[in-house]
Amino acid sequence: MKRDHIKVSLEDKHLRIHGERPKLNEVEGTWRRMERPKGRFNRRYPLPDLDSVDVDAITARLEDGVLTVTIPIKKREDKLNVKNIEISI
Numbered sequence: 001m002k003r004d005h006i007k008v009s010l011e012d013k014h015l016r017i018h019g020e021r022p023k024l025n026e027v028e029g030t031w032r033r034m035e036r037p038k039g040r041f042n043r044r045y046p047l048p049d050l051d052s053v054d055v056d057a058i059t060a061r062l063e064d065g066v067l068t069v070t071i072p073i074k075k076r077e078d079k080l081n082v083k084n085i086e087i088s089i
Contacts, residue, residue, distance in 0.1 A: 001019070001021055001062075001065060003062050005019045005020055005021060005022065006018075006019040006062065006067060007019055008060045008067075008069060010047075010055065010058065011044075013046060013047050013049075013050055014044045014045060014046055014047065015044070015045045015047060015069065015071070016042070016043070016044050016045075017041075017042075017043045017044075017045075017067065017069070018040070018041060018042040018043070019040070019041060020039065020040045020041070021038050021039060021040075021041070022038060023038040047071070051074075052073055052074055053071055053072070053073060053074065054072045054073065054074045057072045058070065058071050058072070
């Protein structure tokens with residue numbers, strides 16, 4: 001598949017991958033076997049919590065027919081601020 005045939009989007013709390021595989025031109029004298037020769041596809045994957053996901057840094061890469069989507073998690077900030085309290089006499 002080509003990159004132009006696949007769309008990756010973030011909708012609500014789901015990662016959506018959808019697209020369409022066009023019909024290949026058949027050449028006489030050759031045989032091809034494909035699991036899904038043509039047609040549309042649509043997959044949705046739920047994400048646990050968008051507050052912990054760095055939405056602006058999500059990347060998708062297509063190489064040799066393999067789509068890799070990277071969803072980085074935000075760095076946790078220390079919510080505990082330690083403050084020493086002096087003990088008075």
